[in-house]
Amino acid sequence: MIDRWIEWGPPLLRGTALTIFLTVASFVFALVLGLALALARLNRQRWYLYEPAQWFIEFVRGTPLLVQLFYLYFVLPFVGITMNPILTGILGLGINYSAYMSEVYRAGIEAIDRSQWEAAHALAMPTPLILRIVVLPQAFRIIIPPMGNYLVSLFKDTAIVATISIRELLFSARLIAAETFQYFSIFTAVLIIYFAISYPASRGVAWLERRMRIGA
Amino acid sequence: MSGPPAVDAGTGSSTPLIAVRDVWKRFGTLEVLRSVTLDVDPGEVVVVIGPSGSGKTTLLRALNALETVDGGTITIKGIHLAEPGPDGRPRRPDDRTIRAVRLEVGMVFQRFNLFPHMTVLDNVTAGPIHVRGLAPAEARARAIELLQRIGLADKAEVHPHQLSGGQQQRVAIARALAMQPEAMLFDEVTSALDPELVGEVLKVMRRLAQDGMTMIVVTHEMQFAREVADRVIVMDQGRIIEVGAPRAIFRAPTHPRTAEFLQRVLVEGRESEEETRA
Numbered sequence: 001m002i003d004r005w006i007e008w009g010p011p012l013l014r015g016t017a018l019t020i021f022l023t024v025a026s027f028v029f030a031l032v033l034g035l036a037l038a039l040a041r042l043n044r045q046r047w048y049l050y051e052p053a054q055w056f057i058e059f060v061r062g063t064p065l066l067v068q069l070f071y072l073y074f075v076l077p078f079v080g081i082t083m084n085p086i087l088t089g090i091l092g093l094g095i096n097y098s099a100y101m102s103e104v105y106r107a108g109i110e111a112i113d114r115s116q117w118e119a120a121h122a123l124a125m126p127t128p129l130i131l132r133i134v135v136l137p138q139a140f141r142i143i144i145p146p147m148g149n150y151l152v153s154l155f156k157d158t159a160i161v162a163t164i165s166i167r168e169l170l171f172s173a174r175l176i177a178a179e180t181f182q183y184f185s186i187f188t189a190v191l192i193i194y195f196a197i198s199y200p201a202s203r204g205v206a207w208l209e210r211r212m213r214i215g216a
Numbered sequence: 217m218s219g220p221p222a223v224d225a226g227t228g229s230s231t232p233l234i235a236v237r238d239v240w241k242r243f244g245t246l247e248v249l250r251s252v253t254l255d256v257d258p259g260e261v262v263v264v265i266g267p268s269g270s271g272k273t274t275l276l277r278a279l280n281a282l283e284t285v286d287g288g289t290i291t292i293k294g295i296h297l298a299e300p301g302p303d304g305r306p307r308r309p310d311d312r313t314i315r316a317v318r319l320e321v322g323m324v325f326q327r328f329n330l331f332p333h334m335t336v337l338d339n340v341t342a343g344p345i346h347v348r349g350l351a352p353a354e355a356r357a358r359a360i361e362l363l364q365r366i367g368l369a370d371k372a373e374v375h376p377h378q379l380s381g382g383q384q385q386r387v388a389i390a391r392a393l394a395m396q397p398e399a400m401l402f403d404e405v406t407s408a409l410d411p412e413l414v415g416e417v418l419k420v421m422r423r424l425a426q427d428g429m430t431m432i433v434v435t436h437e438m439q440f441a442r443e444v445a446d447r448v449i450v451m452d453q454g455r456i457i458e459v460g461a462p463r464a465i466f467r468a469p470t471h472p473r474t475a476e477f478l479q480r481v482l483v484e485g486r487e488s489e490e491e492t493r494a
Binding site for chain 1: 311322330346
């Protein structure tokens with residue numbers, strides 16, 4: 001029994017490492033794109049920013065993640081865009097989460113009182129500067145807990161990229177299980193690995209949430 | 217429209233720092249400024265009084281481009297903040313004009329509006345560093361000097377929520393002064409304070425006036441108006457109804473609405489004093 005796990009361990013751990021890498025990379029991508037989308041949507045006077053951002057968000061939220069991934073993976077090559085699966089996975093997860101996370105940004109930015117904008121305007125600060133040094137730093141305090149929840153949820157959703165043959169945790173497990181027929185032990189191990197990472201992470205987010213509430 | 221006639225509060229000076237001519241402002245169907253005309257000369261302290269809803273705050277906000285106006289002209293240190301366009305309708309000032317004006321006039325708000333995530337020192341240096349382009353070391357040195365002047369040098373490293381309302385408002389004044397404006401606008405800066413904290417803020421403003429700062433002060437502090445103002449302007453229903461030396465206005469108001477207003481605030485003032493004593 002032990003020597004079996006010595007054999008299965010390394011591929012499962014490599015898969016876990018790739019899962020974590022996918023999580024971090026697509027989360028960072030979603031953080032950046034989500035902020036850009038939120039800022040575009042706050043620009044109501046500039047329709048050429050506001051409208052596309054608005055439709056992009058609606059569209060991404062209105063279609064399934066799995067279909068979006070398939071589209072990137074199977075359809076884009078037909079129009080001459082070929083990416084390696086890992087990049088496709090990061091892009092797909094990142095785009096999907098950016099749409100949801102832009103709402104969190106927007107709520108955080110809108111939660112900052114108008115008087116803060118006015119005080120900064122009265123000091124002759126231009127809008128980008130106000131966002132950078134006055135509004136976003138305060139908004140971040142508000143959005144850290146919901147962003148943490150999205151991080152945990154993104155970690156679990158990475159399992160979906162197993163469908164486009166990325167050798168993350170789930171895909172590695174399926175390969176081993178298909179060879180050995182040890183479905184019970186291998187998939188039990190997979191569940192335990194996911195939970196061992198996501199449970200401490202969500203406890204951490206809950207702790208952050210409490211701390212932010214006390215701080216406010 | 218009914219109501220009192222508008223009084224011209226121009227000074228006739230050829231070089232007013234702030235010149236407001238026939239300014240109108242509407243919120244929907246409500247006319248909040250009706251033909252306001254006013255000059256403020258360099259070094260002058262103008263106190264604006266009047267019942268709430270009379271347009272005092274809107275006038276102040278218009279001078280800092282926090283409100284646009286619907287008619288008339290506003291010129292601040294030669295910069296045209298509001299003026300009619302070629303079609304006669306008011307032209308919207310561009311961002312550069314607005315920022316140029318805001319560099320000339322500092323503003324202090326009723327509710328302080330300090331940046332809560334920054335220390336007192338960072339609140340005071342943020343503008344000079346990021347807007348004026350001052351070297352951080354120099355901005356810090358000047359901020360500390362300002363904080364010493366308002367008696368809060370020992371609070372440089374604390375956050376605003378650790379300060380009393382009076383202290384926060386003094387920091388807000390220092391923050392505006394750090395930008396080295398030509399004029400300062402004060403919008404009911406003591407109205408949100410506990411009575412025992414009003415004095416320390418007025419003291420800072422009094423000193424500022426003595427140092428020759430040009431100031432427009434919207435306030436209900438009649439004692440302050442009497443002692444510090446060069447001119448008092450009385451507003452009612454969006455119009456300036458009376459203007460003059462504080463002595464003249466407080467002793468012998470010419471307009472019945474002024475008399476009525478003064479009567480009311482002075483009686484209220486006495487009552488609240490009695491309450492504090494009791």
